[in-house]
Each structure stands twice: as C-alpha cells, then as structure tokens.
Amino acid sequence: MRKEIFRMERVSYQENGIMMLEDFNLNVMEGEIMGFLPVNSYGMSAFLRLLKTNLSLEDGHIYYHEELINSWKESRRNNNRITVIQNRSCLVEGMTVADNIFVLRQGFKKNLIQPAVLRKQLEPFLQDIGVNISADAYVEKLSAFERILVELLKGIVAGHRLIVLCETSTLISGDELRKLHHIMHHYAGQGYAFLYIGSHYEDILQICDRAVLMSNGRIEKVLQPREMFAENLLCAQEYDKMVRGYLNDKRNNVKLGKQACAFYGEIPLMKDPLRFQVLQGECIAIQCLNNRIYHDMCQILLEEEQAFHWHLSMEDRGEKIQGNRKAAVIQEQCTHTMLFPELNYMDNLCFNLDKRMKNVWLTGNIRKSIRQEYGKILGEDVFATPIDELHERQKYQLVYSRILLQKPKVVFCIQPFKGADMQHRMLIWELLEQFLERGIAVVILAVNLADTLSLADRLICLDKGKAQKEYSREDFASIPVLAPWLYLYREEKREKE
Amino acid sequence: MEQIKRFVKKFRFISYRVAFLYMVIVIFMMLQIGYQFHLLVQGLAPLWPLITMTLATVLFLLYVFGRIAAPYQRSEKFVRRFLDGYVMTDFKEYQLPLLTPNTEMQLEKMEQIFHSPKVFDLNKRQAQYLALQNQINPHFLYNTLESIRSEALIAGLDSVADMTEALATFFRYTISKVENLVSVEEELENCKTYFRIQQYRFGSRLQMHIDYREEEWEEIIHCRIPKLTLQPILENSIIHGTELKIGTGNLRIQFERTERRLIIRISDDGIGMDENTLLELNKKLRKDSSAVSYQQSETKGGIALANVNNRIHLIFGEEYGMHVYSIEGEGTDVEIVLPAIMSDREIKNRGIFQ
Structure with a gap:
C-alpha cells in the first residue's frame, strides 16, 4: 500500500x-x-x-x-x-x-x-x-x-x-x-x-x-x-495544430530574403569564434550548452562594455546592437524587464520610434494614427490602463508591438518562452511568427530549446571547448537531444522515407 | 450622510457596540500615555506611570486581539460558512468561542438535529428514489421479474432471461439490502449488474474497465463504503457522458488505497461539461445539499452526485467527499475520497452511526 x-x-x-x-x-x-x-x-x-x-x-x-x-x-x-x-x-x-x-x-x-x-x-x-x-x-x-x-x-x-x-x-x-x-x-x-x-x-x-x-x-x-x-x-492539441500548419506552409513556400545581418564573435570558452549570417525572415536558434557561454552571449546583446571582441554587420557596415534601431533585443522575461510602469501605454509603445519617425514626440498626429492602427489589434481599453494593471498577455503584446513598430532588420530574443505559461507560449509563438512574416530576421538565444525548434530554420549549438555545430531544418530530426517539437520533424522524416 | 446612516444602522449589533467600546478605551489609554509622556518631558512626573500605562495598553491590546477579536473572527467564519450552505457535521470539533451558556446549548441542539437519524434516512431514501423513481412493492417486483425470466427461458430467449435476472439482482441490492455500509466488492458487483443491463441497450458502444494495483486489491475489496455510492455515479456517466457521444464510450472505475484513504475515480470519455456547469456542480458538492435543503438542489440538477456526496459527509465528515473534473469534449472524472475502513470495529471506533 x-x-x-x-x-x-x-x-x-x-x-x-x-x-x-x-x-x-x-x-x-x-x-x-x-x-x-x-x-x-x-x-x-x-x-x-x-x-x-x-x-x-x-x-x-x-x-x-x-x-x-x-x-x-x-x-x-x-x-x-x-x-x-x-x-x-x-x-x-x-x-x-x-x-x-x-x-x-x-x-x-x-x-x-x-x-x-x-x-x-x-x-x-x-x-x-x-x-x-x-x-x-x-x-x-x-x-x-x-x-x-x-x-x-x-x-x-x-x-x-x-x-x-x-x-x-x-x-x-x-x-x-x-x-x-x-x-x-x-x-x-x-x-x-x-x-x-x-x-x-x-x-x-x-x-x-x-x-x-x-x-x-x-x-x-x-x-x-x-x-x-x-x-x-x-491546449496541447491547439498548439500542435498551430505549429503543424506553420511548418507545412513553410515547407511548401520558403520565402527567405537577402541577408539581414552577419555576426562574428570571439566567445572565450569556445574553440573557434562564433560566426553566422541570418537572412530576412529567417529564424535562427542558438542553443548555449554551457551557462558561461550563455552569459557571454547575453553580455554581447545587452551590455555596452564588452570584455571580448565581436562584430555585427548589416548592409556591409559594422553596427552596434545597443541603441541601434536596426537591431532589437527582447530580453528574458520581457514583461518584467522591458516595460516602464511610470510611462503610459502609448509612450511605452512608441518608445523606439524616435529614429524611424523623428517627430513622433512633437506631433500628436503620428501617435493618433498609431493608436488607430494598433487599437484594432491591441484593444482600445489598453491605452487608458496603467502598465502595472495590464494582463500578462497585454504586456507581451505591448513589448512585441513596440518592436514591430520599430521595424528592425533583426530581433535577438533571449529565452522568449521562459516563465511563460501555455497560453502565453502560444501568444509569443504567434508574435514571433509575425516578425518572420514581415521579413524581420529572428535570432533566439536559449539554454533550453523549449519552443524554438517549432520556428527555427537553423539551429546553432555552442558548447565549451568546441566549435559551433549547425543543423538545418532538414537535419532537425537527427538532433541527438530530446527537445519539444522534435517529433514533428521525426514524423516528417519517416513520411519521406 | 449615507455613511453616517450606515454606521448608525450597524449599531443595532452588539459586536459593533463592543468594538466601539474597545476603540474608545484604547484611544483613552493612548491619550493617557501621551499625557504621561508630556508630564515626564516637563519634569512634572516620574517615569514609572508612563511605563505602567504603556505596559497596560500593550497587555490590553494583546488580550483583546488574542482572546476576543481572533476567536470572534473564527466564530464569524463558522457562521458565514453555515449561512453559505457548507456542511457542518461536528460542531464541537470547531472549538468555537461561546458567548453565553445558552449559546453552547443552542449549538448542541443544532448538532443533534444535523446528526439525527431522520436526516440520514431521508438522504438514503432519496438515493433509493433516484434509483427507482417510484416506490414499488419489492416482493411483487421480484416475483414478476422471476416469472418473466421463466417465460423467457421456456421461449428460448436467453438474453431476455439474463437481462431479467440482472434487473432482479439489481433491485434486490438497491431495495432490500438494508445495511448503510457495504464492502467495495458488493458495491462493485452491483455496478457490474447495472452495466450488464445497460449493455443490452448500448451493446459494444459501451465499455467498462476496472483499474487497481494488484497488491492493493485484496484490501480494497474489503473496504467499507456507503451503499449506492458507485452505481448512481456510473449511471450519471452513462446518461450525461457517454450516451450523447458518437462512437464507443469508455467507463473506467479506478481504485486506489493509501494508509488512511480509499480513492475511487469514475471516469468517462464522454462529452464532458462546460466550465460554468462544472463550477456550479463542484460548488454544490462543497456545500450542503442534504435532505434539509433538498428543495434547493432539486431545482438545479446534479441530484445523484450531490446525494452521494451528502451521505459521505454525513457519515464520515466534511473531510471526505467527492470532486468532479471535466473538460468539454474530453470527458468527466468523478473522484470520491473515503476513509479506509476495513471492519465493523473500525466503524464503531470512529463513532459512525452513533
């Protein structure tokens, strides 16, 4: 008993x-x-x-x-x-x-x-x-x-x-x-x-x-x-259906644009420098199998002061990530780290628009038209709600809409699915898919693959003392780890065989 | 103005008057402390009156909070739950603070009423009514069913004979067996009989599975549970769950035994129910739907489950009972938690039916 x-x-x-x-x-x-x-x-x-x-x-x-x-x-x-x-x-x-x-x-x-x-x-x-x-x-x-x-x-x-x-x-x-x-x-x-x-x-x-x-x-x-x-x-069935639909579409009509950016970085623990290019509308997942490497990568994306050399180039020009409106970073647990409670909803939404629309803070007309356009998607009531009182879903939508408005060439997402429940995972997935649909390149940085494989076109694994290992979508089925969504690729492989 | 009116209206209650009195006393004591402090600063009084006053205030506040306010809140919670319709079975167990000796007597009287055999019998009879819907003379019924069976055998209609036999066995258990607690084995046998009857209607569209851990089974079948606990739920699962489903319906009775509990789960893969219905149903199961308040539950449905649950509450206390899990389109699980009682001595020791 x-x-x-x-x-x-x-x-x-x-x-x-x-x-x-x-x-x-x-x-x-x-x-x-x-x-x-x-x-x-x-x-x-x-x-x-x-x-x-x-x-x-x-x-x-x-x-x-x-x-x-x-x-x-x-x-x-x-x-x-x-x-x-x-x-x-x-x-x-x-x-x-x-x-x-x-x-x-x-x-x-x-x-x-x-x-x-x-x-x-x-x-x-x-x-x-x-x-x-x-x-x-x-x-x-x-x-x-x-x-x-x-x-x-x-x-x-x-x-x-x-x-x-x-x-x-x-x-x-x-x-x-x-x-x-x-x-x-x-x-x-x-x-x-x-x-x-x-x-x-x-x-x-x-x-x-x-x-x-x-x-x-x-x-x-x-x-x-x-x-x-x-x-x-x-709930899993619903998510599964959504991902399957996306993968089928992707399989039948691959529309990747020209190169969005190229990255070169010397990560101390790695044998060779990290080097990759990402195309418009392409999603790359970078899995850090070592926590130090993950922290180094986060440092590259978030901090001004760098202890090691790295280089990001867009349109053949060297670019910085911090303060660059052509690149955006979505931080870990973004609903806590990327919202400003002291600002109102509209200010939070238009926060990154200064370079794209120079008069955004001077003339009300731009903000009015943004409100009209986004009010239909986000709901009219959110504009009058203080940031602290927004639901988690609304917070996610706000952060991702801000990036959409910014219209960068590449978005770096640090563990986007971390801490999100089932419903929010589906929402994040949809929002990332929107980026890809609009031709924005997405680079997902993760320790655990979580949902990233469902969106990724390529996977790059980084491990201590080793060179980077790259898998294309066709090779996902042979990835030697147990990760969510792998079964979809394995099913596909079996069908082909 | 409205607020003052409301405040005055609240003064009808003694509790508010007492709270007001305490507030006045505390304010007076605080003023005294302030006054003593003022005198001390001015050099007109020694230190000890201030210390004494402060200590007295702290002790007074502690006493009021610990011995009056906290027990009063507990008592209020009890009354609120009672008014909300929750099942209150053992009044003494709650250790309520009592206002006067008469309040104590009043509670004892209430307990007698709730524990009276009449209330329990009323609930038990409801279960029988639910099974039969009408009062029928049992012997007349058994004799008639026996005659039908004989006729069917003579005519070579084996299935009719078998069905009639199952029906007679089912009625004999439901009506004639007088014990309040039966063994799981007997109850399960009745379920199988009931299922046999239903299978004549549904054929292979209905499947029943019984799950248990082999090493626990010997102990499980000897556990004592209230009579007619499983069959009404099984019936519910068939009528409201699998009958409305397209394709084969699966019913599953799962038994689990822990050191102190017997957990029975009756599941179906039928149509399930929506969130609001489920909420309402579980709310009803949580609260009292006994014979005393039967009128109310009758109008809102879910009588069979509420009845079984209520009998469990009356026999074993509010710690045990039933909970329903359901997802629309997926199926429903009814989980029954009972104490693991193996013998008559245990029944006696627990003071059940006394």
Missing part, C-alpha cells in the same frame, strides 16, 4: 478578497513524480505560497504524510517540510554549499562548525547521485544546474519528502535536464515525491507518472499514467 505524501482537498484560498485557488485538489503519492501543467499562471504564485506556508484557507484541508497540516478551521502559519526550487535561488549567498545544506538545516545544534566533517557528510550524497560539486564552493559561484542540485540535496538532507521543481527546464540545458531527470528517478525510487511544475508539456510527459492541468486557479484534469499523451491535452 502506497503512502500519500501530500494532499490538497477542495482548497479555496483568497488573497485580498480575490479567489486565487478554488476547489483545488491535488494528491502526490510516495515515490511519484507528479507533473503540474499550468495552462495559465492565475493562482500559480498563491499555490506555491500555500505549499511553503500554512496560510489561512477559505475552505478545504491540506495533508502532509496523511496528517492534517492546514484547514479552513485552523491555519498555523508555520512553514511546511516541502522544498520548493524556483528560478530564484533560496540559498544564502556568501556561504558554502556544505553550510547551506547542513548548517542552515532546521535542528542543526552544533556550536562549532567543522568544515571537514561537513565535507565528509556531504560526500555520500554527492556520490549517490554521481555529481561532483565542491562542498566548499560559494553558492553564488555555482551554475544554475549545480544550484538546483544543492537545493535538492538540502531538501533531501532536511528530510523533506516532497520536492517541488518549478520551471527548471528553462534554466538548464538539455543534457543537464536529462541528468536532473535521472536524479529525480533515483530519489523517487527511495520514496521521495516530486511535483514537477512546467509549462512545457513535452517535458512533463517525458518524466512524470501522472500530471495535473491547472487553469484559472483550479485543477481541470488529472492525467493518469495511461493518459500521459499530448492528445489528451486540449
């Missing part, structure tokens, strides 16, 4: 009078990897807060190890013995890996800390999962993958039986993800339970035993092991 590790029974939870979770049911069994797919992000943060702390409930009961820990009758506001691993590290910077795992543990009573003892204590845990992380390394020096593993080990050492992994696939590369899956299976075999939260159903279907589908703060469906197929997800 299996033990139930965690159960939420008809939980309703309010924040500031707004119902965040309603009639919420979830149960995770011992040794189970339970998938959690949020169709939209409504109620997601409230759910994570409830996992960590026993907050006051409007209705329902929460059980851990089949013991009642929170109910509408009584909420103790204490923390639960559940580890939640998110985008942001919960490790204490300035302390070593061993300190974070052992010293900050609840119930650690030693007054004298002996690093050698801690090192020895940590060793079997690291050996157990076949990972080599220095016990004395400071946590701020760790890579994203190592940080996730340290947080995981911290939970295991603390005796937490439920470990929640939230959107980890967007932080680490395909190889690291495979290793993480292996480690999860290892601990699941020892009776630990995992709740694997991710917007990429392909990930969830790959690793999880069961999965739940959350929408608007409610669990819509529980997928049983026999139902773990994309066909059982209505």
Whole structure:
C-alpha cells in the first residue's frame, strides 16, 4: 500500500478578497513524480505560497504524510517540510554549499562548525547521485544546474519528502535536464515525491507518472499514467495544430530574403569564434550548452562594455546592437524587464520610434494614427490602463508591438518562452511568427530549446571547448537531444522515407 | 450622510457596540500615555506611570486581539460558512468561542438535529428514489421479474432471461439490502449488474474497465463504503457522458488505497461539461445539499452526485467527499475520497452511526 505524501482537498484560498485557488485538489503519492501543467499562471504564485506556508484557507484541508497540516478551521502559519526550487535561488549567498545544506538545516545544534566533517557528510550524497560539486564552493559561484542540485540535496538532507521543481527546464540545458531527470528517478525510487511544475508539456510527459492541468486557479484534469499523451491535452492539441500548419506552409513556400545581418564573435570558452549570417525572415536558434557561454552571449546583446571582441554587420557596415534601431533585443522575461510602469501605454509603445519617425514626440498626429492602427489589434481599453494593471498577455503584446513598430532588420530574443505559461507560449509563438512574416530576421538565444525548434530554420549549438555545430531544418530530426517539437520533424522524416 | 446612516444602522449589533467600546478605551489609554509622556518631558512626573500605562495598553491590546477579536473572527467564519450552505457535521470539533451558556446549548441542539437519524434516512431514501423513481412493492417486483425470466427461458430467449435476472439482482441490492455500509466488492458487483443491463441497450458502444494495483486489491475489496455510492455515479456517466457521444464510450472505475484513504475515480470519455456547469456542480458538492435543503438542489440538477456526496459527509465528515473534473469534449472524472475502513470495529471506533 502506497503512502500519500501530500494532499490538497477542495482548497479555496483568497488573497485580498480575490479567489486565487478554488476547489483545488491535488494528491502526490510516495515515490511519484507528479507533473503540474499550468495552462495559465492565475493562482500559480498563491499555490506555491500555500505549499511553503500554512496560510489561512477559505475552505478545504491540506495533508502532509496523511496528517492534517492546514484547514479552513485552523491555519498555523508555520512553514511546511516541502522544498520548493524556483528560478530564484533560496540559498544564502556568501556561504558554502556544505553550510547551506547542513548548517542552515532546521535542528542543526552544533556550536562549532567543522568544515571537514561537513565535507565528509556531504560526500555520500554527492556520490549517490554521481555529481561532483565542491562542498566548499560559494553558492553564488555555482551554475544554475549545480544550484538546483544543492537545493535538492538540502531538501533531501532536511528530510523533506516532497520536492517541488518549478520551471527548471528553462534554466538548464538539455543534457543537464536529462541528468536532473535521472536524479529525480533515483530519489523517487527511495520514496521521495516530486511535483514537477512546467509549462512545457513535452517535458512533463517525458518524466512524470501522472500530471495535473491547472487553469484559472483550479485543477481541470488529472492525467493518469495511461493518459500521459499530448492528445489528451486540449491546449496541447491547439498548439500542435498551430505549429503543424506553420511548418507545412513553410515547407511548401520558403520565402527567405537577402541577408539581414552577419555576426562574428570571439566567445572565450569556445574553440573557434562564433560566426553566422541570418537572412530576412529567417529564424535562427542558438542553443548555449554551457551557462558561461550563455552569459557571454547575453553580455554581447545587452551590455555596452564588452570584455571580448565581436562584430555585427548589416548592409556591409559594422553596427552596434545597443541603441541601434536596426537591431532589437527582447530580453528574458520581457514583461518584467522591458516595460516602464511610470510611462503610459502609448509612450511605452512608441518608445523606439524616435529614429524611424523623428517627430513622433512633437506631433500628436503620428501617435493618433498609431493608436488607430494598433487599437484594432491591441484593444482600445489598453491605452487608458496603467502598465502595472495590464494582463500578462497585454504586456507581451505591448513589448512585441513596440518592436514591430520599430521595424528592425533583426530581433535577438533571449529565452522568449521562459516563465511563460501555455497560453502565453502560444501568444509569443504567434508574435514571433509575425516578425518572420514581415521579413524581420529572428535570432533566439536559449539554454533550453523549449519552443524554438517549432520556428527555427537553423539551429546553432555552442558548447565549451568546441566549435559551433549547425543543423538545418532538414537535419532537425537527427538532433541527438530530446527537445519539444522534435517529433514533428521525426514524423516528417519517416513520411519521406 | 449615507455613511453616517450606515454606521448608525450597524449599531443595532452588539459586536459593533463592543468594538466601539474597545476603540474608545484604547484611544483613552493612548491619550493617557501621551499625557504621561508630556508630564515626564516637563519634569512634572516620574517615569514609572508612563511605563505602567504603556505596559497596560500593550497587555490590553494583546488580550483583546488574542482572546476576543481572533476567536470572534473564527466564530464569524463558522457562521458565514453555515449561512453559505457548507456542511457542518461536528460542531464541537470547531472549538468555537461561546458567548453565553445558552449559546453552547443552542449549538448542541443544532448538532443533534444535523446528526439525527431522520436526516440520514431521508438522504438514503432519496438515493433509493433516484434509483427507482417510484416506490414499488419489492416482493411483487421480484416475483414478476422471476416469472418473466421463466417465460423467457421456456421461449428460448436467453438474453431476455439474463437481462431479467440482472434487473432482479439489481433491485434486490438497491431495495432490500438494508445495511448503510457495504464492502467495495458488493458495491462493485452491483455496478457490474447495472452495466450488464445497460449493455443490452448500448451493446459494444459501451465499455467498462476496472483499474487497481494488484497488491492493493485484496484490501480494497474489503473496504467499507456507503451503499449506492458507485452505481448512481456510473449511471450519471452513462446518461450525461457517454450516451450523447458518437462512437464507443469508455467507463473506467479506478481504485486506489493509501494508509488512511480509499480513492475511487469514475471516469468517462464522454462529452464532458462546460466550465460554468462544472463550477456550479463542484460548488454544490462543497456545500450542503442534504435532505434539509433538498428543495434547493432539486431545482438545479446534479441530484445523484450531490446525494452521494451528502451521505459521505454525513457519515464520515466534511473531510471526505467527492470532486468532479471535466473538460468539454474530453470527458468527466468523478473522484470520491473515503476513509479506509476495513471492519465493523473500525466503524464503531470512529463513532459512525452513533
């Protein structure tokens, strides 16, 4: 008989009078990897807060190890013995890996800390999962993958039986993800339970035993092991249909223009310099298999001061990326990083128009006509809404519309799908497709391929100490990693054969 | 003006008057602290009256918050839920703060009413009504069905005989079996009988699967559950789910056993339901739709599920019950969570039906 590790029974939870979770049911069994797919992000943060702390409930009961820990009758506001691993590290910077795992543990009573003892204590845990992380390394020096593993080990050492992994696939590369899956299976075999939260159903279907589908703060469906197929997800079917349609169109009528830009960059960790050309209306995905390389690439795109040499040329002229209106950069989690709450919607929208339309800030007529044109697409009401009060969808539309208005030759997107739920992924995909349709070249920089393969014409893989590896669309089927949308290319290959 | 009117209107309630009184006391104490502080600065008074006054105010506030305001809020939450129609089964468990000894007696009386066998019987009978729709003399019914079966056998109509036998078995279980709790095995057998009858209507268009983990099965079949828990839901799945679907309909009964719970999931791949209907249905299941408030639920539909859920609440408490998951066009899952009860002794220990 299996033990139930965690159960939420008809939980309703309010924040500031707004119902965040309603009639919420979830149960995770011992040794189970339970998938959690949020169709939209409504109620997601409230759910994570409830996992960590026993907050006051409007209705329902929460059980851990089949013991009642929170109910509408009584909420103790204490923390639960559940580890939640998110985008942001919960490790204490300035302390070593061993300190974070052992010293900050609840119930650690030693007054004298002996690093050698801690090192020895940590060793079997690291050996157990076949990972080599220095016990004395400071946590701020760790890579994203190592940080996730340290947080995981911290939970295991603390005796937490439920470990929640939230959107980890967007932080680490395909190889690291495979290793993480292996480690999860290892601990699941020892009776630990995992709740694997991710917007990429392909990930969830790959690793999880069961999965739940959350929408608007409610669990819509529980997928049983026999139902773990994309066909059982209505939202996935819709997305699948959209991508298939696009790929069929692309196959039948390839319309790539002349060269939009050429890039040359000396990336310190790579064997040879990175070199690629991108054509108008072409989409290139650059997958960084090493986090340092990813940070170096981000630095090239975002920072003025550069530690190494790189060169971008357009129309045979050397160009800068920063402040250049012919090139645009869409940053990671753009709805947080690329909007200015102190400005109104119209100002946010026309922000990059200064070079294209010099009088945009002097004459109201240009802005009026922009409003007329974009009002039909974005909705009239958004222009009167403060930026903070916009929905996530409207924020995405604003950022991408700003770029469309700017009309650059090339758009660099840094992990565009990161942190986006299912519905927003589809929206981002559509918006990127609009860029391509208008002949704008798109270069997607990613750690994890996520949805990029569905749009990309070429894939460039960058790894430490190696030369760049390039795959064309025809070669996608033979990519040796498990990535979303690969199945479409493999299906196509099978059909051809 | 309107605000003043509203404020005066609220003064009809003692709670508002008490809150107002506390506010006046706190303001008075704060003024006293200010006055003492002023005297201290002027050098007209020593320090100890200020310290004493501050301490007294802090203690007073702590007492008011911890012993009066917080319990009062808990009590308000309870009353609000009761008025919202939530099921309240064990009043003592809530440890409500009591205003007077009479309030305590009032709560005890309410508990007696809600736990009275009449309420439970009323709910049970509703289930039988739902199954039969009419009160029929059982013996007359069994004899008639037996006669039809004999006639069918003589005439060589084996399928008619089999169907009649299934119908008789089904009615015998539904009407004549008097126990409130039955084993999963018996309940499942009744489901199979019911399904056999339905298969004569739907043929191969309807399939039923039973899922369980082999190692748990022995324990699952001996678990005790309220009689007529599964069949009404199965019936619902057929009528509202698979019957309206084009092509083969699949019904699935899945059993899962944990240390303390028995989880039963009845799924269909029928037409499902839209979000609003699902919301309404789950809301109804969350709240009280007992015989006492039956009139209300009858007008809004979903009686069978509400009835089963209500009986579970009455027998085992509000921690257990039912939840429905559904996606339009995809199908519906009904999940029932029950305590894992294996023997009569456990029933007695839990104080069920006492």
